[in-house]
Amino acid sequence: MPDLASKPSTTNWADDDDDSGFPAPLVTNNPDGTKTVITYRVNPETGKKVKAIQRIKTTVVKERVNPAVAERKRWAKFGLERGSRPGPDVKTTSVGENTPLKLIVGWKESKEEKVEVSKAETVKVKAITCRTCGGEHFTSRCPYKDRLPTTDVAAESNVSTPRTATPEPSAAPAASTGPAKSAYVPPHLRRAGAAAGRGDGEKMSSYRDRDDSATIRVSNIGEDVTEDDLGRLFERFGRIQRLYLAKDRETNRSKGYAFISYYDISSASRACERMNGRGFENLILRVEFSKKA
């Protein structure tokens, strides 16, 4: 281990002459085994003199390696790798993307996969439809080919082809019962079948007239923070109605801000008061009432 105290200077030899006006670096040994080094230099960007105080702790990490393994690490490369430089070659070795391995009791296939499978099944079902009778075969192979007229009229009657789904509102409920369930439905007709009472479907206005008075905006959140973490952190101020953490669509990591709606304004204001300026993970949270966009 090199003794720092014996070294005359830790600054660069090239600017020795220029910085001759500075006092020599001062090294003091602290009683707890650390060292304090005080050096002076000129910050090249601002041109100001800077005094740097560093506390240095040296620890020796010993790793025990089997001598045979240590010896093998020094072997020369051979075969197709003969003469290659030491270290991994990008041609044969690369680092893959991070794949999480989460071990859980009672592991099950994630829903996402199941959805995909069922989607594939419905596609398969829809793939072949006879234009004559609507059966699952090609029109030319239809057993009723001679008896029924081969027109799209038959198809129209059982609404099996998306082509016939007209934009009229009356066609939409029929389409939702037929096999063309996955066909495109315009936003103003959605949920028409599900909520029969209010046939007007989803409304964009529902976002606008939502009561946001008890909603707080939390920003400067670390990337690794999840909704659960936030929930745990903020539920102590009152019952949470809604928690939204903005995430990157691709990486699925937090974008650093979240909205939390409480049932009660007083909980929201208490959360603002208590949590604003608090450190969480390694960042200082900023908590305020959310403003209307």
Added chain:
Amino acid sequence: MRPILLKGHERPLTQLKYNREGDLLFSTARDKIVNVYYSHNGERLGTYTGHQGALWSVDVDPTSTIVATGAADNTIKLWEIRSGRCIHTWNFPTAVKVVQFNEDGNMLLAITEQRMGYQGTVYVFPITIDVEAKQAEEPIIKFSSPENKFTKAGWSYLNKWIITGHLDGSVSKYDAKTGELVQKISVHEKEVTDLQFAPDMSYFITTSKDKTAKILDTKNLKVMKTFVADAPLNTGAITPTKDYVILGGGQDAKDVTTTGSRQGKFEARFYHKIFEDEIGRLKGHFGPLNTIAVHPAGTGFASGGEDGYVRVHHFDKSYFDFLYDVERMRPE
């Protein structure tokens, strides 16, 4: 967990093997070369070239001096690990499917394929662990099983028995000194695809195309544990230090092009060895997994797929921390 991807092969992987200390990783594939990597960073140390056909099996002796390879060019070759030099070649009438050193490294077990009128045969060769020594040409023991094709084989503890897996899903135990059949039981409904021993060799895991893996007692071939998967299994390994097994498989290579990679089930599956439950999966390969090898210290594992890639994983902390509630409550 960030895997290290190794691209030393152009064809599907057939076997991976760590050496005893776990610092070297050997890989064989259906191309003609054998690769050896440093397992900690994936750096390729070298290759062993000289085989004329697809390679089926590889094994390292306990002192990491010589490596044996069995190939479809009907040969077994011994190589000096350090230099890549071929030091011996045995010729056979058919392809060699399995090579395995015993615990002491003084015997080599080999299986040849049943083909072209030749029976599948088990050979045991005496080995001198010295790169300059002349190796014996003739086997100590040689036996075959006419009605039942061998697929995999391994040495039991103390070189007492040779355990073999068969095409019809049965597992047999032969006396390693005489070559006599001691016991034979039917374990799986379909072909046994892999047979790997626990570190102390008192039990072993078999995987099969019938979508199950089983742990059997070496002493009496009793089925102790059964692990049920949702896809045909090609390989399985028992992890030291933690009570898990890692299984690999997926759809048959011939069906892969007809389905998406999600449905192919090309993941490494983690099961709890005692409770037989599936506890996790690890994605990565885009073809079925052909071989899995676990680091002898239990710190990581490597998987080789039909896609030609080897993925070397070093387990992170959560892997070692995982416990069942009953395990947590266990008195110290």
